[in-house]
Amino acid sequence: MRINLPTWLTIFRVALLPVMVVVYYLPFHGHNITAAIVFVLAAITDWFDGYLARRLNLTSAFGAFLDPVADKLMVAVTLFLLVESHRGGWPGIVMAVTAAVIVGREISISALREWMANIGMRATIKVAFIGKLKTVMQMIALVVLIVQHDAEALRLYHVGEVLLVIAGVLTIWSGLHYLRAAWPMLRDAEPLEDSVERDA
Template sequence: MSTATKSPILNLPNILTLLRIAAIPLLVVLLLSPSKEAGFWAAALFAIASITDWLDGYLARRMGIETVFGKFLDPIADKLIVMAALIMLLPFNRVPAWMVLVILGREIIITGLRGLASTEGIVIPASNLGKFKTIFQIVAILGLLLHYDYHWFFAVNHPLLTVNMHNIGIFYLWIATVITIWSGIDYLAKFTSIIAK
């Protein structure tokens, strides 16, 4: 039995999800500029949006107001903001195009398969791989948005106190890409197994 309720669509968790979608145009505008300041504010906006991703699900469960609308919209909002950030970073060569293709292609294929399964009344549960994928994608994108060197301890310009956020972003993006492929194969295997039955 579904745990979704007949709560009003405009409840607090769903409003947070809608705000996450509304933040995408602002994120896009910020990423039209390659400046350090624009990247910082884009990263801050993306971080806040990522927190609302966790918060809306937590509140929905805590308040007992999970809705069909929320269950549909929440993953769509997540994918849209990740897609927007990665695509907007492409013109500045901050992210390899093939990685973006793999990540976005996986999301489109799996979303399509989920839709196909749901029309047959089949629910394929998300695995922990999907959660890890999301976490590493978020960390990677934050690093890529910040991009530049940042100095710790009152901006002391010393090599040992300097971190290049782009390198950190790329490191985590490699991990995210591997998990993206792994989780995609895992989902395809589950889908094929269930459909075969």
């Protein structure tokens, strides 16, 4: 299997995640800013690999599989990192609940898309504007929260937590949008045979 440039960028994005985690915990001045830069670099590759794949027609089955996995890993790893560093008090509770909502939505919608693909109806729940808005707000919130770790003014006003809650609301809204689009099939379709066997 030959790996093309967009897929290499996706692999690079995954490789940046442990780098971000290590930098976030290293005891040097500006470690939070450096970790935020690493996160932003990973987010840029998310946009750039998709752009190259469309522009140069460099699509592949492996790239199509890996790209959404890399996106969800990036969000989940960063959320777990931030939840661990925000333990205690109401900010910690809000962070943990919002992170659980976001990760739970990502898992649920991924499962929904897989099921829709199995019945040949994946196009019914293609990405909508609300989903893109949710992604942008998530990225902004996560960058602010990473910086906020050592930024007294941001911590004082809980800027990152507020932005993440907004992202969480958009996450629920977009999830309901996809669920509504898929609901007629969920309501009327017969259970898939392999699903029945797996659940038995």
